[in-house]
Structure formats: C-alpha cells, structure tokens
Amino acid sequence: MQSLSLSVSRSQFLLSCFCLVVSFFCLVLISIFTKPTQAAEANNPANYPSAWLEPAKTASQLDITSFSQSSILEGKGLPPVEQRLPDDPPVIVPVDSIGNYGGIAHIIADDRGMFIAAEGLFTISPDLKTILPNLAESWSYNDEGDQLTVTLRKGLKWSDGHPLTTEDILFSVNDLQLNTNFMPVTLPNFIGLELHAIDSWSFVINFPDPDPFFINYVAQSPEYFLLPKHYFREYHPDYTDPNLIAERMEELGFSSWSAFMTTSMQKRLFPDLVNHPTLSSFKIESLSPGLYSYQRNPYYFKVDPSGQQLPYIDAIEAQDVRENEVAVAKASTGQLDFAGVRLPTQDIPLLKLGEQGSGIKVNIWNRLHGSDLSIQANMNYGDGQKRELFSDVRFRRALSMAINRDEMNEIIYFGRGTPRQVTVVPGSDYFEPEFATAWAQYDVEAANLLLDEIGLHDVNGDGVRELPDGSPLTLTVEYVDTETPKQVSMELVVSYWNDVGLDARQRLIDRELQYSRAISGELEMTVWHADRTTDILFPINPDFWAPRKLAASLAMWSEWSRWYLTDGNLGEEPPPEIRQLQIWADELATTMDRDRRIELGKLLLAANAENVWTIGTVGLAPQPVVTSDRLKNVVEFGLWGWDIRYTMPYHPASWYFAQ
Amino acid sequence: MRKYVLRRLLGMIPTLAIISILVFTVIQLPEGDIVTSTLDRLSATGVDLSDERIQNLRAQYNLDQPLFVQYLAWIGNFITGDMGFSYLYAQPVNELVWERLGYTLLITVCALLFTWLLALPIGIYSAVRQYSIADYGFTTIGLIGLATPNFLIALILMYLGYTWFGLSFGGLFSPEFLNTPWSWARFVDMLAHLWIPVVVIGTSGMAITMRLMRANLLDELKKPYVITARAKGVPPLKLLLKYPVRIAINPFISTIGLLLPALLSGEAIVGVVLNLPTTGPLLVQSLITQDMYLAGSLIMLLSVLTVVGMLLSDLLLAWVDPRVRYERA
Numbered sequence: 006m007q008s009l010s011l012s013v014s015r016s017q018f019l020l021s022c023f024c025l026v027v028s029f030f031c032l033v034l035i036s037i038f039t040k041p042t043q044a045a046e047a048n049n050p051a052n053y054p055s056a057w058l059e060p061a062k063t064a065s066q067l068d069i070t071s072f073s074q075s076s077i078l079e080g081k082g083l084p085p086v087e088q089r090l091p092d093d094p095p096v097i098v099p100v101d102s103i104g105n106y107g108g109i110a111h112i113i114a115d116d117r118g119m120f121i122a123a124e125g126l127f128t129i130s131p132d133l134k135t136i137l138p139n140l141a142e143s144w145s146y147n148d149e150g151d152q153l154t155v156t157l158r159k160g161l162k163w164s165d166g167h168p169l170t171t172e173d174i175l176f177s178v179n180d181l182q183l184n185t186n187f188m189p190v191t192l193p194n195f196i197g198l199e200l201h202a203i204d205s206w207s208f209v210i211n212f213p214d215p216d217p218f219f220i221n222y223v224a225q226s227p228e229y230f231l232l233p234k235h236y237f238r239e240y241h242p243d244y245t246d247p248n249l250i251a252e253r254m255e256e257l258g259f260s261s262w263s264a265f266m267t268t269s270m271q272k273r274l275f276p277d278l279v280n281h282p283t284l285s286s287f288k289i290e291s292l293s294p295g296l297y298s299y300q301r302n303p304y305y306f307k308v309d310p311s312g313q314q315l316p317y318i319d320a321i322e323a324q325d326v327r328e329n330e331v332a333v334a335k336a337s338t339g340q341l342d343f344a345g346v347r348l349p350t351q352d353i354p355l356l357k358l359g360e361q362g363s364g365i366k367v368n369i370w371n372r373l374h375g376s377d378l379s380i381q382a383n384m385n386y387g388d389g390q391k392r393e394l395f396s397d398v399r400f401r402r403a404l405s406m407a408i409n410r411d412e413m414n415e416i417i418y419f420g421r422g423t424p425r426q427v428t429v430v431p432g433s434d435y436f437e438p439e440f441a442t443a444w445a446q447y448d449v450e451a452a453n454l455l456l457d458e459i460g461l462h463d464v465n466g467d468g469v470r471e472l473p474d475g476s477p478l479t480l481t482v483e484y485v486d487t488e489t490p491k492q493v494s495m496e497l498v499v500s501y502w503n504d505v506g507l508d509a510r511q512r513l514i515d516r517e518l519q520y521s522r523a524i525s526g527e528l529e530m531t532v533w534h535a536d537r538t539t540d541i542l543f544p545i546n547p548d549f550w551a552p553r554k555l556a557a558s559l560a561m562w563s564e565w566s567r568w569y570l571t572d573g574n575l576g577e578e579p580p581p582e583i584r585q586l587q588i589w590a591d592e593l594a595t596t597m598d599r600d601r602r603i604e605l606g607k608l609l610l611a612a613n614a615e616n617v618w619t620i621g622t623v624g625l626a627p628q629p630v631v632t633s634d635r636l637k638n639v640v641e642f643g644l645w646g647w648d649i650r651y652t653m654p655y656h657p658a659s660w661y662f663a664q
Numbered sequence: 665m666r667k668y669v670l671r672r673l674l675g676m677i678p679t680l681a682i683i684s685i686l687v688f689t690v691i692q693l694p695e696g697d698i699v700t701s702t703l704d705r706l707s708a709t710g711v712d713l714s715d716e717r718i719q720n721l722r723a724q725y726n727l728d729q730p731l732f733v734q735y736l737a738w739i740g741n742f743i744t745g746d747m748g749f750s751y752l753y754a755q756p757v758n759e760l761v762w763e764r765l766g767y768t769l770l771i772t773v774c775a776l777l778f779t780w781l782l783a784l785p786i787g788i789y790s791a792v793r794q795y796s797i798a799d800y801g802f803t804t805i806g807l808i809g810l811a812t813p814n815f816l817i818a819l820i821l822m823y824l825g826y827t828w829f830g831l832s833f834g835g836l837f838s839p840e841f842l843n844t845p846w847s848w849a850r851f852v853d854m855l856a857h858l859w860i861p862v863v864v865i866g867t868s869g870m871a872i873t874m875r876l877m878r879a880n881l882l883d884e885l886k887k888p889y890v891i892t893a894r895a896k897g898v899p900p901l902k903l904l905l906k907y908p909v910r911i912a913i914n915p916f917i918s919t920i921g922l923l924l925p926a927l928l929s930g931e932a933i934v935g936v937v938l939n940l941p942t943t944g945p946l947l948v949q950s951l952i953t954q955d956m957y958l959a960g961s962l963i964m965l966l967s968v969l970t971v972v973g974m975l976l977s978d979l980l981l982a983w984v985d986p987r988v989r990y991e992r993a
Contacts, residue, residue, distance in 0.1 A: 111839055190719050258749050258756035268754045294763055294941035295835065296842045322842065326834065327936050327945060330819065335833045338826060517694060517954075 049432070052642055053131040054098050057654065060138050061095035064308060069096065072312045075106040077319050078303050084166070086314055092160035094308045095139075097659050099638045103309055104317040104661025110342045110636070113326040113335070114297055119651045120321060120343055121299070122658065124284045125227025126155060126174075127220055131654040133373070133644065134434065134540040136220045140169070140231070140284065140306070150215030150597040156207040162304040163282035167235050171202040176234035180243055181270075187263045192229075194222050194545075215595045217602075218545045225541055225650065228270055233282040240265060286316040286658040297323040307658055317661030336631040339363035343660075345370075345630045345645065350418060350490055353629050368630045368639070369421065373646035375538030376427045376621030377489040379549055380404070380482070380498065381561035384618075385526045385577065390472050394459070395530075395561075401617040402444045403455040407505045409447045413497050414623050417490055426621035427535040427549050428610050430644075434540055435606035443614035445621070452505045463506055470506040480509040484532035485519045485557075491532050494622055516557070524555040526563040533558040535621065539648040543606065544593055549619050550609040551590035552583060561618055586612060635662045669979070676971050683967045684742075684960075688735045691956050697727055698751045698955050738957060742964060748957030752950060757961050761943060765965075767836065768935075768942040771861050772927045778866035779873055780916075787877025788909060791885065794878075806871035814864055814930060818937045821860045831857060834939035864934050865927060877912060884908035911985075918981045921973030925966050 050058050064070075072094075074086040083089065112120050128139040138144070144155045161169040181187050182195045197213030212219065223230055238244035240253065240262050250262050259265040269281060279289050284306070287299040299321040307315045326332045332347035337359030348356065356367045382395040382404070394400050410424030425441035460473035472478045480502065486492040495511045502509040514522075522528045537546045548554050552562040553569050562583070567576030569587050579587070586609060593605040613619070628645040640655045699722045727734075738748055747757035783806070790799040809817075825831040832838050836857050841850045884890065885908055893903050928944070935944030943962060950958035 258759075259754075260749065291843065293843065295939060298843055322839065324835065324839070324842070324939070326939055327949075328939075331822075331834045331937065331939060334819075334822065334826075338833065340832055340839075515694065 050130075050132045053640065053655075054100055056098040057100075057656070058130050058132055058135065061097060061307075063093040063095055064312070065093045067096055067310065069308070069310070069312045072308060072314060074303075074314050075301060075317075075319055077106075078301075081303075083303050089162065089166070089304045090160070090308065090314060091158045091162070091306050093158070094306055094314075095158070096310055097307050097315060097656050098310055099656070099659040100640050101638050103311050103313075104638060104659065105664060106313070106317055106319065106661075107664075108318050108635075108662035109320045109322055110318050110660075110662075112321060112323050112341055112343050113332055113347060114323045115326070115332075115346045116341075116344055117297070117299075117321070117323050119345055120323075120657055120660075121285050121287045122653050122656070123227050123650050124231075124286075125224055126157075126230060127224035129224050129541055129649050129654050131643070133430065133432070133649060133654075136224050136541075139224075144220065146217065146597075148597070150217050150595070151212045153210045153212070153216075153219060154203075154207060155210070158306070159206055161284070161306055163233050163235075163284060164288045164302045164304050165236075165282045166304060167233065167282060169231075169233075169284065170205040171208040172205070173232065173234045174208060174230055175200055175202055176237070176241075177230050177232040180241060181232065181266065182229060184243075186242070187266065194219070195229075215597055217597055218594060221541050221545055225648065231284060232270065236280070236282055237266065237269070287321055290320075295325045297325075299323065305658070309659065315658040317659065336365065337363060339365045339633060341631065342633040342636050342662075343631070343639070345628065345651070348629045348631065350627055350629070351493070353419065353627060356629050356631055359631075364634045366632050366634060368632065368641050368643075370628045370630050370643045370645045371625045372489070372536075372628045373430055373539055373644040373648055374489060374534050374536045374624055374626065375429055376425055376535045376624040377422070377626045378491060378494050378498075378620075378622040379427045379533045379535040379558075380530070380620040380622070381528075381533070381559070381618075382530050383526060383528055383560055384562055385564040386529055390474070390476075391529065394461075394472075394478075397459055398616050399455045399459055401620065403452040403459075403505070404502065404507075405444045405617050405620045406446065406448045406455075407452040407501045407507075408445075408498055408620070408622060409501055410445060410622055411447065413494060416497065417493055418623055418626050422623040422626040424622070425624045426614065426617070427538075427619045427624075428613065428621070429538045429540070429543050429606075430625065433538075433543065434603050435543060435610060437607060437610070440610045440614045441621075441624075444617055449505060456505060456507075461506075468506065469508045478508060480507055480530055482509065482511045482530040482532060483514045483519070483522075483528055484511070485516050486513055487516070489534040489626070491534070495532060498622070520557040523557045523560040524563055526560070528560040531560040533560075535619070535624070536646050537648060538624075539644075539646075541648045544602065547590050547593065547606070547609050550613050551586035552579065553587055553590055582612075582616075637661050637663050669975070672975050672978075676975075679971060680964075680967060684739050684964055685735070687960050687963045687967070688738065688956070691951070691954060691959050692731060694954065697722070698953055699727060734956075738960060742961060747961035750950070750955055750958040752953050752955040752958060757958050760946065760958065761962065761965070764941055764943045764946060767940065768928065768931060768944065771858070771865065771940070771942060772924070772931060774858065774862045775865035775869075775927055775931075776923065778862050779869045782866075783870045783873035784877055784913070784916075787874045788881060788904070790874065790878045791881035791912075792904065794882065799878075802874065803871075806874045809867035810871035812867075814868055814934050815937045817867060818860065818864045818934050821864060822938065825857075825860055829856070831860075834937075836940055861931070861934050861938055861940060864938075865930050868930055869923070869927070873916070876915065880912035880915060881908055884912050914981060914985050917984055918977050920977040920980070921970060921975070924973045925970045928966060928969070 056062070072086045072090060110120065125139055126141040127136045127144075129135075130137050140157060140161060141155050142158045144153060146153055157169065157171065163169055178195070178198065178200050183191065183198065199211040200208060202208045210219070240250055242250060242262060254260070254262055254265060257265060259268070269278070279291060283302060286302055286305050288302045290298045290300045301316055301319050305315055309315060326335065326347065329347050329349055332344060333349070333352045333355060335341050336344040336348060337356045339359070353367070353369070356365075359365055360367050382401060384392065384396045386392045386395060405426070414420055414422045414424050423441075424445060426443060426445050428440040429436050431441075456470060461470040461478065463469060464471045464475050470478055482495060482499070484491060484495070492513065499509045499511050519528070519531070523531065535549055537543060537548065546554075548556070548559055552559075552565040555563060555566050555570065559566065562579075564577040565579035565583055568578055569576075589605050589608050593602055593609070596602050596605070630639070630643070630645065632639050638660045643652070643655050645651055699718055741748055745758075747761065749755075750757050750760055753760055786802045786806075790802055793799055822833055826833060835842070836854050837850065838853050838857075841853045844850055887908075890903070890908055893907065894900070931942060932944030932948050934940070935942045936948055939945075947959065947962045949955075950962065
C-alpha cells in the first residue's frame with residue numbers, strides 16, 4: 006500500500022496504533038457485536054413521537070394551567086415560574102417518559118453543542134424536511150416568495166429576564182450582518198435583505214429575489230439572527246460613544262468592537278461570555294482552564310406535558326478533552342453522561358466492550374453524510390493531460406467502478422453503512438435510488454475496459470498504466486483526515502485503484518494547505534465528506550452538484566466557481582453542461598413552485614449520477630452515541646450531522662437523570 | 665565574577681532578539697493564518713468556510729498589515745510585559761499563560777526530581793557493579809522507558825490508574841474537585857493524579873541520565889587517585905561519594921539549562937494526551953492554529969528560560985567545581 010504521507014502527525018500515528026489495538030478487539034468481538042439485519046431507514050418519522058413532527062402544541066392548547074420549576078431555583082429571588090415562561094409556552098413531549106428535575110451532566114466540551122441545542126426562530130423536524138416554529142410562533146411568505154412575515158411568541162425572555170422582541174432581530178441583521186463596518190463583505194444569504202418591524206412581535210423581511218429556503222437557513226444557523234440588543238448595544242458604535250467602547254475593548258483585550266462581537270457570536274469561550282444573555286436551555290456560569298460549568302436557564306421557554314419547566318437537568322460540567330482516545334476511554338468507562346462528536350466509528354467495538362459493565366448505553370446513530378467520502382478529481386487542474394483525463398467522464402466512472410464499496414463497508418463500518426455515491430439521503434424529496442447506485446457497482450473488468458478505451462495502456466510492461474503519450478501517470482490524492490474515517494478509507498481506495506493498474510498515492514496535508522490549494526485549483530485530487538445532503542441544506546447549498554462556491558471542501562471545479570462568483574470576470578467560463586448546473590441551482594433556490602423545485606433538484610443529482618463529478622464510497626455510516634445508563638429520553642436512533650445541528654430535532658432539553 | 669555575570673546578561677539581548685525574529689518568521693511560514701484556521705476549526709463542526717467570512721475576519725484582526733509592523737507591535741509589547749491577545753482563546757495571553765505556568769513548573773520540577781532521584785543512584789550502582797545482573801536489568805528498563813513514546817506510556821498509565829485506583833481519565837483533578845476552591849482533599853486528589861505525568865515525563869530522561877552517570881563514573885573509577893585512595897584504606901562508600909561521584913555529576917549541573925526546555929516540550933505532548941491544565945497543550949494548539957501572539961510569546965518565554973537556565977547552570981557549576989571557577993583575566 007502506498008501511503009507516502011510525509012506529514013503524518015503524532016495524533017495520526019497514535020490513531021494507527023489504536024487501529025491495531027481496535028482491530029484485535031474486533032476479532033474478539035465478532036460474537037458480541039452482531040450484524041443487524043437491516044439498518045433502520047435513515048429518516049423514518051415512525052421512529053419518533055408524532056408530536057415532534059408537527060408544530061409543538063402550546064400549554065393553552067393542552068389545557069396546562071399550572072407550571073412548576075426545579076427546586077434549585079427556589080429562594081433565588083427570581084420571579085415566579087409563570088412570569089418567567091412566555092405567555093403560552095410550547096410543550097415538548099418527551100420520547101419515553103416525563104422526567105424529574107436534578108443532576109449534573111458530565112460531558113466533554115465538544116459535545117456542548119449537542120447537549121445544549123441551539124434555539125432559533127424555527128426548528129427542524131426529525132423527518133429532516135419540515136421547518137417547525139420555535140421562538141417564532143408562525144410565519145408566512147407572500148405568493149411571489151420575496152417577502153416573509155414572522156411573528157414571535159409573546160413573553161419570551163433572555164436568560165437575564167429581559168424580553169425578546171423584534172428589536173433584537175433587527176439589531177442582529179441591520180446593525181451587524183448588513184453593517185459594512187462589521188461585515189465588509191456581506192454573507193451571500195443576507196445580500197439585499199430589508200428588515201422592518203411591524204410591532205414588538207412581528208417583522209417583515211423583503212428579499213431582492215424570491216427566497217423560499219431562507220427559513221431553512223434561519224432554522225439551521227440561528228446564531229446570526231438572535232443577539233441580545235440590550236447587552237450588545239453597549240459595545241456597538243451606533244448606540245454607544247466610540248471612546249467608551251475603545252476603553253471597554255482595551256479592558257477586555259480585544260482589538261476592536263467587531264472582533265469582540267464576532268467572538269461572541271461564535272460562542273467562543275472567554276471570561277466575559279458568562280455575562281451574555283442566552284435563549285438556550287443552559288447558560289454558562291464559570292470558566293476555568295479545562296472546565297466549563299453551565300447552569301439551567303431559569304427563563305427557558307419550553308415546558309413538558311405536566312407543566313414542568315424544561316430542562317430537567319440542573320447543571321452541566323464540560324471538560325476540555327483534546328484527544329479522541331481520551332474521549333473514547335472516558336466514554337467507554339462510564340465517565341461521561343453523553344458523548345458523540347469525538348467518538349470515531351472504528352471505536353464502536355471498544356465502546357461496546359464498555360457496555361458490558363460500565364453502566365453505559367451505546368446507541369448507533371447514522372451520520373447524515375450522503376457519503377463519508379467525496380473523492381474529487383480536479384477538472385480545472387493545470388492545462389496538461391491530467392486535466393483532459395479528469396474531465397473525461399469515462400475516467401471518473403472507471404475510478405468509481407474500481408472501488409469495492411461492499412468490502413469497505415465490511416472493513417471500516419462493520420457492514421452498518423450503505424455503499425453509495427455522493428447524493429441526498431433516502432427519504433429526501435429529491436432522492437431516486439439510482440442516484441446512489443449509478444456507477445457504484447464493483448466491476449474491475451468494466452473499469453479496465455474504460456481505462457483501455459481512454460488510451461491508458463501499460464506501455465513499458467511494469468504493471469502500471471501510462472498516459473496516452475507514454476509518459477508516466479501518477480494520481481496523487483491530498484487531503485485532511487478529519488470528521489469521517491478518510492485515511493483508512495483512502496488506503497483501501499488506493500489499493501483498488503492500484504488493482505486496475507493506476508499508480509495512485511495518497512498524502513495527508515495540513516488543513517491550511519487544503520483550503521488555499523482547493524480554492525486556487527492546485528489540488529490534483531482530494532477527499533472531503535459529503536454532508537448537506539438533507540432537504541434542509543441541499544436546496545440552499547447543492548455544492549457538490551453545481552460549481553457555485555469556493556471552499557476547502559470543493560476542489561473539482563474551482564475555476565468554474567470563480568467564474569460564477571465574479572460574474573465572469575475571473576476564472577474560466579464553464580462548458581454549457583456545467584453552466585446548466587449553475588442555472589438549475591440558482592432556479593432551485595428561488596422558485597416557489599414545489600414541483601419544479603423537486604424536478605430541478607433531481608436534475609442536479611441525476612447529472613452527478615451520470616457524470617460522477619465526485620465519487621462517493623459509503624454513506625449513512627454508523628455513529629456511536631454513548632449515554633450513561635441513568636440518562637433518559639435520548640432517542641435510540643437518530644441522524645447525526647451538521648444539517649440538523651446533530652440533536653436539534655431530538656429535544657435535548659427533555660433529557661433527564663433517572664433517580 | 666559580577667562583571668562576568670553582567671557580560672553574560674548583556675550577551676543574552678542579541679541572542680533573544682535573533683530568537684524572536686526567528687520565532688515570528690517560522691510561525692508565519694506555513695500557509696494560512698489564524699483566520700483560516702479558526703474557520704477551519706469551525707468547519708469541522710460544519711460551519712461554512714466561505715471566502716467572504718475569511719475576508720471579514722482578516723480585516724477585524726488587523727492581519728492585513730505588513731509583517732514587520734506586526735512583529736514590531738508584538739515584540740514592543742512583549743518587552744513591556746504585555747504578551748498580546750490570543751485569537752484562539754479570545755483572552756489576553758498574559759491571563760492564559762500565568763494560570764497554567766504554575767502547573768507546568770510543578771510537573772516539570774517534580775519530573776526532574778523524579779528522574780534524578782532514581783537515575784543517579786541507579787547510575788552509580790551500575791558503574792560500581794558493572795556488568796552485574798542488576799546493571800543489565802536497570803539498563804534494559806531505562807532503555808524501554810527511552811524507547812517507548814511518551815503518549816503511549818501516558819495511555820497505559822491512565823488505563824492502569826483507572827483499573828487499579830479508579831482514577832478518572834486525564835486531567836489533574838477528579839471531576840468533583842475540578843471546580844472547587846483549594847482544600848486538603850483537593851490537594852490529595854491532585855497528588856493522586858500528578859504521579860502519572862511525572863512518571864511519564866520522568867522516564868523519558870531516565871535512561872540518558874542513568875547511562876551518562878554510569879559512563880562518567882566508570883571513567884573516574886579507573887583514575888589513579890581512586891586507586892591510591894583505595895590503597896590508603898579510605899572506606900569504599902566515603903571514597904565513592906566524596907571524589908568520583910562529585911566529579912561525575914558535573915555534566916548534569918552544566919546541562920540543567922538544556923534540560924528545562926526539553927522537559928517543557930516533553931510535557932507538551934503528555935499534556936495533550938492527559939488533558940493537563942498546563943502550557944503544553946496551549947503551545948501545541950497555538951502552533952497548529954498559528955495563533956501568533958500566543959505561540960510566539962510561549963516560545964519566547966521558553967527561550968528566556970533556556971538562556972537564563974544556561975547562565976544559572978554555569979554559575980552553579982562554578983560554585984560546585986572549584987576547577988572551573990571563573991578566573992579574572
């Protein structure tokens with residue numbers, strides 16, 4: 006196997022050591038870890054309470070009139086719970102049972118975003134399609150789709166008791182996102198927006214073009230829309246004397262108010278963060294090296310069906326753990342109440358071993374990545390024979406058919422993933438089974454035939470194919486080993502390609518290098534992971550299917566993207582069939598016609614199925630999610646990924662500790 | 665003597681100046697900067713890595729200024745004791761570093777003592793009983809310690825600590841003491857966790873110290889003055905400790921200055937694996953993300969420690985060994 010990675014970092018070495026250990030465990034564990042007959046369907050709504058699939062009922066609709074609170078909030082001089090809750094709080098039905106208050110959850114810092122769900126105007130249903138009300142009570146588009154009216158629930162409050170009103174949303178968008186002093190280059194989703202308030206509870210957004218999926222964006226990235234004006238106005242030059250702000254920044258050590266604001270918006274941890282009002286179920290209480298302590302937010306707006314204010318759990322202690330190995334060790338020995346993000350697929354057997362006596366439960370969720378790997382050959386690479394080769398659909402099909410996906414699924418994923426191309430998840434409105442299977446069958450003979458047909462023959466008889474003019478052909482795949490098991494996958498892929506006579510090599514590179522070389526089109530071949538494959542983000546960001554963005558994750562057509570982004574001033578004009586993709590993607594994002602939308606989405610996906618712009622391996626891969634035995638109401642099966650903010654549809658505020 | 669110290673101190677200034685330029689340049693060498701790496705970290709959790717956001721952030725962090733302006737700003741503040749601002753942790757570097765430096769020094773000094781207290785007597789024993797079974801035994805153990813990567817020993821000890829003593833994985837404290845004020849119970853809890861990093865860092869230097877001591881002492885033992893003293897009937901133990909050992913130990917004293925940075929950088933890897941609240945993980949993280957003020961300041965602090973350490977060890981050597989005492993010209 007040719008893994009000529011000069012830049013193997015220490016942690017990779019560590020990982021490979023662990024792979025050895027783990028593979029030993031695998032042998033031991035084959036008997037314990039039985040293969041399931043059929044992985045549960047990715048987003049089958051029947052797995053979840055029906056109440057989760059529709060707008061949450063409110064207390065008045067369910068005739069809940071009295072509310073109660075956790076006993077730790079008593080005697081703290083807070084207003085009574087009825088006054089802290091909104092006028093008509095939404096009711097969250099737990100998946101298993103009504104919980105009880107109390108307890109401290111121990112997690113690692115990277116799982117905070119999963120244990121404390123982001124709260125936005127809207128939220129996402131577990132069917133991975135529907136947008137549901139959350140802080141907003143309702144919304145409506147006009148017929149043209151260029152105007153959105155949103156109405157907030159009444160009586161919502163920040164964690165310091167200050168009311169949430171349209172003022173906060175107007176501040177976040179008009180004074181920050183659309184403020185050129187703060188954002189010299191406006192983010193694409195905000196370009197041309199106009200916001201104005203109707204009253205304290207409702208506001209209108211006017212779009213330059215119809216934007217039916219804006220609500221998906223708001224639901225998935227709530228951070229941009231909800232900053233507490235009453236707190237941040239003290240740091241904003243439109244509201245406060247700039248000299249005073251400069252003084253405060255000096256004190257806090259920030260170079261400018263905008264740097265301070267950005268840091269705040271990213272929820273990056275710094276001492277002043279403890280003062281930031283939040284809408285989430287928990288608020289940060291203290292920070293020390295290696296530990297972040299959270300307390301329940303006494304003004305959190307959701308209740309359970311018996312009128313108890315959520316969350317059930319009183320506090321969270323999150324430890325900074327930097328090594329996956331330590332996270333796995335902690336999780337498998339029952340030292341964490343919830344763990345997911347730092348648990349690699351390869352360690353499932355190890356975790357299962359821990360299930361035998363450590364008081365933990367190992368749930369196997371599926372990652373929502375349409376494929377764990379998106380292998381890309383740069384069709385804009387240089388100007389020599391390689392560019393011609395990578396632009397040849399026969400070559401990409403041959404590369405794809407040479408891969409033995411079933412074997413990869415068995416070796417890396419214990420047979421629990423799904424061999425498939427880079428496409429949307431099953432159950433998506435845009436999905437057709439052939440999008441996942443096209444050119445994905447393992448067929449060495451066909452691959453060899455295609456390679457011969459292109460003119461790649463072994464001229465000098467060394468067992469390796471040369472370019473048509475007889476010069477040597479080497480394929481170098483450079484990538485970053487992150488998020489999904491890329492290195493172990495690529496070792497297999499490279500060996501499959503060697504089997505069809507291609508001299509393929511892989512090299513791990515630095516993240517920085519990946520970014521700068523990807524956007525400048527200098528990567529010959531690379532690997533990324535294909536998320537954004539659900540109906541939440543696919544229609545907004547069909548990035549693997551149309552060249553419209555420059556990013557570290559997209560190295561196969563940077564010049565065509567640059568051409569698109571600069572209105573034809575830079576980059577290269579794409580050929581007509583690629584230009585067509587961009588037109589389709591633009592129309593998909595703006596059309597109000599549902600049928601046309603699905604038609605366009607399918608056209609994009611079908612084009613990839615036919616042309617294999619990017620090659621997939623195994624998708625819907627198993628993701629271990631470990632909980633302690635005492636943590637209740639965590640769904641047994643969920644989808645794991647960024648599109649739905651990992652746990653947003655599964656209501657972490659309803660998790661509790663059994664007594 | 666005073667003049668010598670003064671001259672040495674003055675000599676440090678150009679050394680440190682050159683180091684600071686080197687440090688700054690080397691940190692800037694790789695592609696990208698703190699902005700791309702910040703966004704990159706965010707993208708690991710799925711946040712968009714679009715061009716617009718990068719331009720926005722770079723302007724906010726004043727990274728669009730020329731390099732030498734950035735260097736002068738950094739080093740100017742460093743001299744006045746302000747080490748700048750860490751973009752990665754969103755905190756002034758001073759706050760970040762001092763709270764962790766205490767733990768780092770505690771662990772490093774303990775590790776140094778651990779190494780010496782074990783390795784020096786073993787080295788002496790091996791020299792005196794050369795080619796004995798115990799000599800081979802200690803050498804083997806020492807070499808295993810040298811050859812095994814630190815992080816692996818750390819993982820094994822963590823596992824043993826957990827299975828034998830029920831210690832929590834990683835960190836210097838059990839979860840229940842993480843966020844409490846100092847107390848006797850917390851101190852004991854810390855000691856229960858402290859031995860792991862101390863042993864891990866200590867073992868890596870053990871073999872070298874042991875073998876050096878052995879070799880130095882063997883050289884001395886063969887010298888005529890030892891034979892003479894023995895012939896004259898000086899008690900063996902007194903002879904050994906008073907003359908050859910005193911001489912054989914000199915090289916250790918003269919390398920204290922070098923040992924300190926070696927231990928500190930060894931601590932970095934162990935600190936990451938063991939989740940210690942020390943400067944090591946901070947340094948690794950800041951280098952990966954090119955958080956230049958944090959990384960630069962930490963390396964500068966290490967350099968100052970090394971240079972000062974070298975001076976101290978020279979002075980110490982002069983004090984211990986009359987033969988090398990500085991003579992006025």
